[in-house]
Amino acid sequence: MIEIENLVKNFGKGDVLKEVNLHISKGERVMIVGGNGSGKTTMLRCIVGSYRYDGDIVIMNKDARRNKSELAKYIGYVPQLPPPMSMTVKQLIEFVCDVTKGDDEPIYEVLKQLKFEDAGIDRSFKRLSGGMQKKVLMAIALGRIPDLLILDEPLAHIDPQSREIISKAVNAMPEDTTVLYTSHREEKGSIRASRLIEMDNGEIIIDKEYYNA
Amino acid sequence: MKNLLVMVLFEIKDSFRAKWFYLYFIIFFGMMAGFLWSGITESQVLGFTGLSRVLIGYIEITIVILPLFILISASRSVVMERELAILEYILSFPMSVSQYFWGKFIGRFIVIVIPIYTAFATSIAWGLIKHFSIPWNIYLTYTTLVAVLSFCFLGLSYFVSSLSQKQDTAIFTAFFIWFFFVILLDVGVLGLFLQFGIGVNLVLAFALANPLELFRIAAFSLFDPKLAVIGPVAWTLLGKIGSSGLLIFSYLYPTLLGLFICFIGFIYFKNNDYL
Numbered sequence: 001m002i003e004i005e006n007l008v009k010n011f012g013k014g015d016v017l018k019e020v021n022l023h024i025s026k027g028e029r030v031m032i033v034g035g036n037g038s039g040k041t042t043m044l045r046c047i048v049g050s051y052r053y054d055g056d057i058v059i060m061n062k063d064a065r066r067n068k069s070e071l072a073k074y075i076g077y078v079p080q081l082p083p084p085m086s087m088t089v090k091q092l093i094e095f096v097c098d099v100t101k102g103d104d105e106p107i108y109e110v111l112k113q114l115k116f117e118d119a120g121i122d123r124s125f126k127r128l129s130g131g132m133q134k135k136v137l138m139a140i141a142l143g144r145i146p147d148l149l150i151l152d153e154p155l156a157h158i159d160p161q162s163r164e165i166i167s168k169a170v171n172a173m174p175e176d177t178t179v180l181y182t183s184h185r186e187e188k189g190s191i192r193a194s195r196l197i198e199m200d201n202g203e204i205i206i207d208k209e210y211y212n213a
Numbered sequence: 214m215k216n217l218l219v220m221v222l223f224e225i226k227d228s229f230r231a232k233w234f235y236l237y238f239i240i241f242f243g244m245m246a247g248f249l250w251s252g253i254t255e256s257q258v259l260g261f262t263g264l265s266r267v268l269i270g271y272i273e274i275t276i277v278i279l280p281l282f283i284l285i286s287a288s289r290s291v292v293m294e295r296e297l298a299i300l301e302y303i304l305s306f307p308m309s310v311s312q313y314f315w316g317k318f319i320g321r322f323i324v325i326v327i328p329i330y331t332a333f334a335t336s337i338a339w340g341l342i343k344h345f346s347i348p349w350n351i352y353l354t355y356t357t358l359v360a361v362l363s364f365c366f367l368g369l370s371y372f373v374s375s376l377s378q379k380q381d382t383a384i385f386t387a388f389f390i391w392f393f394f395v396i397l398l399d400v401g402v403l404g405l406f407l408q409f410g411i412g413v414n415l416v417l418a419f420a421l422a423n424p425l426e427l428f429r430i431a432a433f434s435l436f437d438p439k440l441a442v443i444g445p446v447a448w449t450l451l452g453k454i455g456s457s458g459l460l461i462f463s464y465l466y467p468t469l470l471g472l473f474i475c476f477i478g479f480i481y482f483k484n485n486d487y488l
Contacts, residue, residue, distance in 0.1 A: 050301045050487045069309040077305040083298045086230050098219045099306045137302075 076141030107143030220316020287370035368471025375478035
């Protein structure tokens with residue numbers, strides 16, 4: 001599903017990612033852990049194409065850089081911090097469905113599962129609480145039923161009840177969905193993982209099979 | 214292609230939600246409404262009365278504040294979305310970088326001309342009600358000139374926005390560009406000419422290179438090429454290349470300049486990080 005070879009990212013003050021090599025198979029559920037500045041988010045951003053990089057990233061046998069918008073059809077992405085968009089939740093979902101040529105029904109279904117209040121639909125996205133914003137982005141990503149789900153700290157700044165709801169929704173994704181998510185530390189009993197990768201200072205220091213369900 | 218249209222509509226709707234748009238609309242529409250309401254159509258200056266008088270007043274203010282509004286608001290456009298990671302999120306969907314960039318550009322262009330064209334339409338309606346003679350030719354040419362000027366400064370704004378890393382830098386640069394073009398207007402060019410003894414052809418080249426000056430000369434020449442208020446450099450230019458030649462150049466040059474500069478910005482934008 002994802003093949004990363006010699007991935008290097010530099011912001012001008014030394015390498016943030018140092019020759020990272022990683023192969024992820026279809027259907028794997030990978031938890032990436034590491035402290036602040038370990039390179040987790042930078043790696044995810046390289047995978048989704050937000051950053052230029054040196055090295056190679058191949059997703060579904062296609063070069064990630066050259067086929068960014070084509071691959072985006074199969075990727076659901078939730079950033080660490082929800083972007084402060086002024087449109088309402090309804091307008092945001094409409095926009096996403098227009099771009100992806102998708103149906104809004106599954107997104108609203110997931111929103112319901114995530115216990116998102118109906119009243120929030122017509123509120124400006126940026127005026128929602130952080131937890132509510134995260135639920136909307138999760139619903140958009142999950143509702144599209146992507147082949148590859150990339151979540152950057154999906155459970156950060158979320159209350160315990162919402163963490164459980166979000167984890168349940170991610171775990172309910174079809175078995176062949178590849179899930180890649182980051183976390184500051186190992187999370188037991190939350191989003192299911194079959195593999196654990198630990199990063200430190202731009203390098204992968206641990207890569208092992210894992211079971212946290 | 215469909216996503217380009219989606220992005221155009223996204224930008225239009227997003228602008229309609231922004232406070233700057235309402236301020237912009239109030240100023241440009243309100244200015245016209247103010248002119249009509251204050252009875253300026255009845256006054257006479259240098260032989261101009263009716264809607265021609267209104268348009269002259271409108272042009273004088275438009276020259277100065279329209280580019281400033283475009284530069285200040287649009288130069289934040291891309292850099293702000295990059296800073297706030299909105300760009301990252303939008304581009305995580307099947308939206309290409311060119312669809313995003315040019316969709317935003319077209320959408321913003323439409324948003325910029327809406328208040329001015331609404332103001333023109335209102336003044337025409339007012340003229341019809343009051344039985345003034347409508348200078349259709351002037352309206353048509355002036356409408357095109359406004360579109361060309363807006364396009365040019367929007368191109369400059371997007372160039373600034375693409376290259377800037379922070380919103381503050383973009384706004385400062387945008388303001389500097391506006392200031393540079395304004396001081397090179399007719400009086401400034403003439404002052405330069407007198408001060409440094411610069412050759413006439415160089416002064417004329419400066420004037421022709423300034424899209425603001427071109428707009429000013431072309432717009433005023435619609436009313437009367439011999440108009441005293443047009444300024445000495447403008448008057449010499451009109452004498453050299455003629456009214457029609459100047460008008461064609463005023464359409465082509467700013468459009469191409471805006472497009473070229475914007476395209477450079479796009480290339481830079483495309484080949485760099487999106488946040």
